[in-house]
Amino acid sequence: MKKNSLSKAMAVLLVTALVLSGCGSSKEKEPREANRKGLDREAFTEMAESESAQEAQEAEDEFTPEEMDLIKYNYYVTLNNDIIEVMDSIGYYYEVVDYTEEFSLLPDTGLTYGYRVYGKNTDNLDDCVMLADMEPDYGELDAMVKEMEEPLRALMETFSQISGSHDYADNQYQKAKEYHAVIYANADAFAAVGYDFVDAIAQLGNERTAKEEERLKEEGMLINYNASRAISIGRAVLDEAYNQGVGDENLTELDLTEIQKLHDELVQVVADFNAATEDNDQLVKESLSNSRPFDGLLDGLIDALEWTMKQVESGELPDMSGSGAPLGSLGHFSYVLGQCIDRYNSVFVE
Numbered sequence: 001m002k003k004n005s006l007s008k009a010m011a012v013l014l015v016t017a018l019v020l021s022g023c024g025s026s027k028e029k030e031p032r033e034a035n036r037k038g039l040d041r042e043a044f045t046e047m048a049e050s051e052s053a054q055e056a057q058e059a060e061d062e063f064t065p066e067e068m069d070l071i072k073y074n075y076y077v078t079l080n081n082d083i084i085e086v087m088d089s090i091g092y093y094y095e096v097v098d099y100t101e102e103f104s105l106l107p108d109t110g111l112t113y114g115y116r117v118y119g120k121n122t123d124n125l126d127d128c129v130m131l132a133d134m135e136p137d138y139g140e141l142d143a144m145v146k147e148m149e150e151p152l153r154a155l156m157e158t159f160s161q162i163s164g165s166h167d168y169a170d171n172q173y174q175k176a177k178e179y180h181a182v183i184y185a186n187a188d189a190f191a192a193v194g195y196d197f198v199d200a201i202a203q204l205g206n207e208r209t210a211k212e213e214e215r216l217k218e219e220g221m222l223i224n225y226n227a228s229r230a231i232s233i234g235r236a237v238l239d240e241a242y243n244q245g246v247g248d249e250n251l252t253e254l255d256l257t258e259i260q261k262l263h264d265e266l267v268q269v270v271a272d273f274n275a276a277t278e279d280n281d282q283l284v285k286e287s288l289s290n291s292r293p294f295d296g297l298l299d300g301l302i303d304a305l306e307w308t309m310k311q312v313e314s315g316e317l318p319d320m321s322g323s324g325a326p327l328g329s330l331g332h333f334s335y336v337l338g339q340c341i342d343r344y345n346s347v348f349v350e
Helices: 007-020 031-037 041-049 051-059 063-094 123-131 139-162 171-218 222-243 248-254 256-277 279-284 297-314 331-349
Strands: none
Touching: 007 063, 031 171, 051 063, 063 123, 063 171, 063 331, 123 139, 139 171, 171 222, 222 297, 222 331, 248 297, 256 279, 256 297, 297 331
């Protein structure tokens, strides 16, 4: 699997799209509320380690169908994020190593073996494999979890070994050759299913978010609604870029026609958000004590989008040679969007 030049923009898109999705549900359906019934990761880990299907079924029966749906969805979202990180590690791996069956370092990269390759714990994968056999039935998503389990596990474990390896060059790169054999053998099989998984769960997440935003609007939860809507617009911006086949490496090819419409909508939504936070009655209605719950992050999202649009109009590509994402890049816009989502979760969910 060679590195997809759009993988970075898509990765952030999917992470940000899915972290939020399903999180704005009413308090009676929150996992934190259900913790009183034992709804926590430790319980699921014990279930995953249990050899008895009967015990797993009994544990499943402790929760309502609505709780089980939220549990399964959130675990699949976390798996999606793990998948994205593994995809990024594959991409970075092949910035240093040649995409051939025989291990060979690429010449003159200026990068060290293992550059930005990070290992992943397989605990969540274990949980998702178990959940794939439990209700509710997620159809193709359940099937894909099972299908990609073996190659994904092999990649997670191998990248963990690489990220902690200090003697990979010993004995003429013997360990590196062993790692490469695993990566080369599993990356394509994993990617074939992994990309379908993130597409499917992104669609599911969008559907859930749209329903949740409609509920918030109908109930007059204007601060929550506009915050969520602003994030959805941000995701739509990245969707539009991705659908056009545009990333930071070809940013000047981005057609701004739809982006401009999304920008204008974002400006209005953030204005509505700011107006709602200035209404003390609205703050009380939504149980918020802070009149600046986002500390200007949503305004910063507008700024980030405008920087990107100006970068496109300049006809010059952003300088991506540094370690971070520069102003005007899709990477920077994605980073700010991620900050907004983290804040949303801390304000309205946790």
